[in-house]
Amino acid sequence: MRCSALALFAALSVSSSAMAADVSVAVTAIVEHPALDAVRDGVKEALEAAGYKDGENLKFTYESAQGNPGTAAQIARQFIGEAPNVIVAISTPSAQAVVSSTRDIPVVFSAVTDPVGAELVTSLETPGGNVTGISDMSPVVEHVALIQEILPEAKTIGFLYNPGEANSVSLLAALKAAGEPAGISVIESTASRTAEVQNAARALVGRADVIYVPTDNTIISALEAALVVADESDLPLITADTDSVERGALAALGFNYHQVGVETGEVVARILKGEAPGSIPVEIASGSNLVVNKSAAAKMGVELPEAVLARANQVIE
Template sequence: MRDFIIRLFMLLSVPLVAFYSSANPKIEQKFVAITAIVEHPALDNVRKGVEDELKDNGYINGENLKLQFASAQGSSANAAQIAKQFAASKPDVIVGIATPSSQALVATTKLIPIVFTAVTDPVAAKLTSSWEASKTNVTGVSDALSLDSQIDMMLKIKPDAKNIGYVYSPSEVNSTIILKQLQDELEKRGMKIIAAPAQRTSDISTAARSLKGKVDLIYTTTDNNVVSAYEALAKVANESKIPLIASNPESAERGAIAALGMSYYDLGRQAGKIVIRILNGEKPGDIPPQVGNITQLTINKKAAERQGVTLSEDILKSAAKIVEK
């Protein structure tokens, strides 16, 4: 009887052990790599949006998600090196923040899913061949804005503006595209653009000073060199009493009078949704590129005072956020 009980226990214990193992499998971990051309408030908000979207959908870093980030520190050479390192580590998805980093990724791998974001024109940047689903490993979210609404905002700040200054980096595709488009749109309204190229971040102040006495206001986009040195640009605008207008809300907090543009945090959330779709099994080539869908107007009243502008009640009422510093 004793031997029977022992044998019975041994037989029962095998399926019990097997059942315990199958009920507690090792948690599958996804791997998402993120790279940005440089770190500044707008691009940092994009990254935070991606990370928050992942977290809110159950992807927890250190548990079922491995999250890796690398900044190229404003260097295209660094961006290329990071792209190679990421491709070698074979993540499930790579997120490219801004055009140079996204271009480096696309040039490096044709297999690993890539989600670009904070890219104005992915077609001109040769990330995708069209705005249709690419059937490649690439998709993402653009931060393209209506230039008509940007010009309308300029005229609300400076109704008699005719000459628009444009400080930009000639090596950044986004900026050169917008320069041409803005030139065409301004001509339709009897206005013109005066460009001031600044190849390096250290050239921003000099480029801005070259516009003194020539322009009625300065307009800036999300040019990464310019945004990285925005306080220096704002200092020149304050000293020269030239109204400074931007296309990303974060710049209004750093010295622009007004900024009508994408919420870069929400742009990141939107890109994060695409990342999740890919992690859940969709192919990036089946997902058409999108355009950011949340814009906001931010006004900086103190910057207006420093740059000699009186803001109308109409534009103050239309602002989603008013900064007073």
């Protein structure tokens, strides 16, 4: 009887060892909202397509910093102590926290607008070191053109952002540069925390013809607070985040963030298969989608042009 028990224990031990993960990928994001969650899910999907399945030959862990940069730094230290094969950092704050904490573990960032400006890499073409990733630099010139098409009388854009997010600061500069030739000025309104978003939006009422929300994690995670102001004030709100349109934004021209995650996961798989991260050029996410919301337009007192509706990838009624 005792021999049988020992044999069973040995068999279970062998089975458990066989099921142990061959590689480990740790993923972190600054906050949970639909776009960043879609990136995470896309990463996991791409890894499975490449032959790495969570619970079989892959240990896939995820931590959110819940919007707190201090927590992002703690997560970075935790992950580094666990020594995964690759760390995936979604969003600029999380990427900065991880990249500043390790020079050894491969890091793949995602949903980072300006990797050079955020000091994650010195060059997109030859990042070097242990870091590479996918940038989601917004097509700001196209955003200005879209605003002009929907709101031809608009002369002032209210830019709602967190000045502590490096990606938003880069996008502010890009928006000002894109608006100047079109005779459009930019008015800034800031919110450093989600609790400040509604007041920041109210500060634009009567001063801006349209609110523009970039891919700013603080604002996007509290978008409903800004939408209350937009609806009450007949102040159109347009974003760079397509997932925000279903939540009540008027329109967005931006990336499919699940696809951004898939592209990120493909880079992670290349590293797991032996490529050095520093030899993989940073890529700009491919493609962009136009999504519009007809009911939101009605609430904000806007009639969407037929040309915009006709070319939209998705029209929310």
